[in-house]
Amino acid sequence: xxxxxxxxxxxxxxxxLCVFLLxxxxxxxxxxxxxxxxxxxxxxxxxxLMDENKxxxxxxxxxxxxxxxxxxxxxxxCLIELPYLTKLRGQGVKIIGxxxxxxxxPDFGDxxxxxxxxxxxxxMLSRTGDPYQFNILDLNRTLALDLGVSGAxxxxxxxxxxxxxxxxxxxxxxxxxxxxxxxxxxxxx
Amino acid sequence: xxxxxxxxxxxFSVSLFAAENQYxxxxxxxxxxxxxxxxxxxxxxxxNQNIADSDAVVAKDLRDKVLELxxxxxxxxxxxxxxxxxxxxxxxxxxxVTPLTLLLWILPxxxxxxxxVFILLTQKKQAKKKAQWSEADEQKLAALIAKYKESx
Numbered sequence: 001x002x003x004x005x006x007x008x009x010x011x012x013x014x015x016x017l018c019v020f021l022l023x024x025x026x027x028x029x030x031x032x033x034x035x036x037x038x039x040x041x042x043x044x045x046x047x048x049l050m051d052e053n054k055x056x057x058x059x060x061x062x063x064x065x066x067x068x069x070x071x072x073x074x075x076x077x078c079l080i081e082l083p084y085l086t087k088l089r090g091q092g093v094k095i096i097g098x099x100x101x102x103x104x105x106p107d108f109g110d111x112x113x114x115x116x117x118x119x120x121x122x123x124m125l126s127r128t129g130d131p132y133q134f135n136i137l138d139l140n141r142t143l144a145l146d147l148g149v150s151g152a153x154x155x156x157x158x159x160x161x162x163x164x165x166x167x168x169x170x171x172x173x174x175x176x177x178x179x180x181x182x183x184x185x186x187x188x189x
Numbered sequence: 190x191x192x193x194x195x196x197x198x199x200x201f202s203v204s205l206f207a208a209e210n211q212y213x214x215x216x217x218x219x220x221x222x223x224x225x226x227x228x229x230x231x232x233x234x235x236x237n238q239n240i241a242d243s244d245a246v247v248a249k250d251l252r253d254k255v256l257e258l259x260x261x262x263x264x265x266x267x268x269x270x271x272x273x274x275x276x277x278x279x280x281x282x283x284x285x286v287t288p289l290t291l292l293l294w295i296l297p298x299x300x301x302x303x304x305x306v307f308i309l310l311t312q313k314k315q316a317k318k319k320a321q322w323s324e325a326d327e328q329k330l331a332a333l334i335a336k337y338k339e340s341x
Contacts (some may be wrong), residue, residue, distance in 0.1 A: 034277055035273055035274045035275045035276055035277045036274075102246050141247075144250075145247075145250055145251070145254060145275060147275070148233070148275040148276045148277065149247070150232075150233035150245075150247045151234050151245070
């Protein structure tokens with residue numbers, strides 16, 4: 001009898017190993033941990049995308065739960081999610097854009113044309129719908145680096161006290177929103 | 190063919206040279222630290238490339254940041270911690286010793302020890318069985334053999 005239970009041990013080890021490996025197989029390798037999760041928004045002072053004279057700081061964002069969307073007009077996945085984000089805005093979600101300028105690199109002598117970018121953004125948002133309360137222009141990607149952003153689109157759910165609750169890499173759609181964001185948002189309210 | 194090869198090689202070596210010279214260092218020590226760090230930090234955008242090898246925008250940003258931090262007099266651990274603060278442990282190729290990563294070291298060792306113990310135990314059991322062979326067993330066996338021979 002004792003021997004029979006002992007015989008089960010290798011089988012149990014095998015089963016546990018299978019579960020562990022299968023989890024790895026079906027996991028999302030893009031789902032990387034973020035250093036900033038659970039911490040407050042890093043300090044920043046950046047201009048508004050549409051109004052050069054307006055500047056935003058981390059203090060301005062306190063007091064409301066909001067979704068920070070890192071995006072750019074050059075990013076095809078961002079284009080795809082814009083209509084869904086616009087729908088979310090209609091449902092009362094506060095969405096703030098962090099414009100992630102990809103191609104500008106002063107080391108290579110690139111010049112930056114703000115007026116052209118503003119036209120491009122306006123054109124794109126008039127076609128897809130505009131989900132943003134406002135857009136922050138992160139020309140040198142400094143805030144993006146402090147947030148641990150690796151590309152666009154990425155999303156941060158931030159609570160009233162500026163604490164980062166969620167970091168999502170990739171687009172937001174109905175499925176992602178229901179599974180990941182909606183429960184967290186309910187918790188916050 | 191050979192000429193073409195030489196031309197191509199020249200072009201590529203020139204562009205490599207250009208990339209190498211993109212960064213200005215104040216000392217050889219600084220350059221050494223920069224090379225070590227960019228080889229050890231993983232690009233968060235691309236799967237399994239270090240930031241020295243990657244062309245991703247974020248890898249370039251991280252390289253610039255590493256240079257800036259190194260030139261500001263930060264040591265290796267400080268730069269690595271700076272990156273881990275933002276990008277998590279994923280950004281560093283050398284995993285830290287945490288209870289979870291310790292398991293990866295201990296588990297295989299544990300299996301070896303367990304297997305050894307198992308072998309020892311079964312051998313002991315077998316030795317015990319042999320020792321239990323008695324005179325009565327011997328007679329029983331002889332009787333069985335005799336019976337088999339008769340029937341054959």
